Amino acid sequence: MSVLIFVDHADGQVKKSSFEALTFGAKIAAQIGTTAEALLLGTVTDDLSTLGKYGVTKVHQVANETLNHLDAQLYSKVIAEAVTTSGATVLVFSHNQTGKAVAARVSARLKAGVVTGACALPDTSSGNFIVKKTVFSGKAFANVNINSPMKVISLNPNSFTTIAGEGVADVVALNVAVDASKVRVAAVTKIVGEIPLTEADIVVSGGRGLKGPENWGMIEDLAKTLHAATACSRPVADAHWRPHHEHVGQTGFQIAPNLYFAIGISGAIQHLAGVNRSKVIVVINKDPEAPFFKAADYGIVGDAFDVVPKLNEEIKKL
Numbered sequence: 001m002s003v004l005i006f007v008d009h010a011d012g013q014v015k016k017s018s019f020e021a022l023t024f025g026a027k028i029a030a031q032i033g034t035t036a037e038a039l040l041l042g043t044v045t046d047d048l049s050t051l052g053k054y055g056v057t058k059v060h061q062v063a064n065e066t067l068n069h070l071d072a073q074l075y076s077k078v079i080a081e082a083v084t085t086s087g088a089t090v091l092v093f094s095h096n097q098t099g100k101a102v103a104a105r106v107s108a109r110l111k112a113g114v115v116t117g118a119c120a121l122p123d124t125s126s127g128n129f130i131v132k133k134t135v136f137s138g139k140a141f142a143n144v145n146i147n148s149p150m151k152v153i154s155l156n157p158n159s160f161t162t163i164a165g166e167g168v169a170d171v172v173a174l175n176v177a178v179d180a181s182k183v184r185v186a187a188v189t190k191i192v193g194e195i196p197l198t199e200a201d202i203v204v205s206g207g208r209g210l211k212g213p214e215n216w217g218m219i220e221d222l223a224k225t226l227h228a229a230t231a232c233s234r235p236v237a238d239a240h241w242r243p244h245h246e247h248v249g250q251t252g253f254q255i256a257p258n259l260y261f262a263i264g265i266s267g268a269i270q271h272l273a274g275v276n277r278s279k280v281i282v283v284i285n286k287d288p289e290a291p292f293f294k295a296a297d298y299g300i301v302g303d304a305f306d307v308v309p310k311l312n313e314e315i316k317k318l
């Protein structure tokens with residue numbers, strides 16, 4: 001009857017989005033009067049007992065190194081078995097790359113109702129389990145009642161406040177058979193020194209208004225000052241001014257940082273679809289009619305080549 005929260009990791013460390021999912025799952029458990037437990041596939045260097053501070057009493061670990069890389073088919077099989085073994089009735093993912101690849105597959109295996117992209121705690125009054133989720137690229141909300149006994153939810157990153165307390169969790173080995181993976185990892189390329197875009201608190205993003213790749217120095221400087229990740233619009237990645245892993249939007253990464261700087265980006269609907277869940281949006285554009293200003297919390301009408309270096313100098317003084 002517990003709530004089981006899937007814990008994602010990279011480079012031996014638990015991902016920040018998992019802390020949020022753990023807090024969210026622990027809150028659901030408190031709401032429905034049960035315990036929250038965590039599930040981790042693979043091996044990490046982090047001390048898993050510390051996950052107790054996010055409200056879980058137990059961390060189940062399937063410590064098989066085959067599971068250190070995402071293989072959606074293998075993951076969904078192992079997770080479904082882990083859910084059955086642990087007796088959980090609610091399974092929580094972060095709606096990140098792993099959650100997107102796996103949540104629906106696991107729910108199919110468990111014959112469970114699934115809501116992806118949840119943005120608030122479920123309404124469990126009157127015996128319901130109604131989950132609010134974003135739809136139409138964040139333009140509207142839907143309230144979905146999951147009425148199957150087993151329920152699967154993935155939580156939109158940065159939509160719930162992480163709360164860390166004092167608890168310590170028991171770490172237990174979970175004995176689940178792991179098949180050979182059909183995925184062969186040929187190489188892993190690490191982007192040294194860069195903050196992963198989907199995990200970043202602050203993102204500094206540039207568009208075609210920056211004219212060319214040679215002008216990205218000021219974007220990188222501002223990002224460095226702010227300890228931020230860098231991103232770009234699609235035409236910028238398509239023109240190879242920036243690498244494709246920086247492309248945000250409908251067809252790129254969907255991100256929800258606390259602070260998003262859009263510099264020389266018009267604010268096309270396809271771009272907004274990937275960034276409009278950011279908590280605060282700052283737009284710098286020389287055209288006062290640029291559509292992005294409608295989505296901005298703060299806007300500076302001005303030439304990026306003028307504004308960005310000055311802004312950087314002022315922030316450095318803080």
Ligand code: FAD
Nearest residue numbers: 207208209233234249250251264265266270271286287304
């Ligand atoms: P532009 O539209 O050329 O805008 C440049 C902006 O810079 C303008 O607003 C201009 O006023 C401003 N500017 C110019 N010079 C300066 C200066 N010196 N200082 C300050 N501001 C300046 N786009 C994405 O970004 N992500 C996606 O995932 C995506 N998916 C798409 C999917 C589909 C199916 C389609 C059809 C399109 C998609 N697009 C996507 C493209 C999208 O429609 C826009 O064409 C794109 O976002 C525009 O990029 P931009 O704002 O960088 O460039």
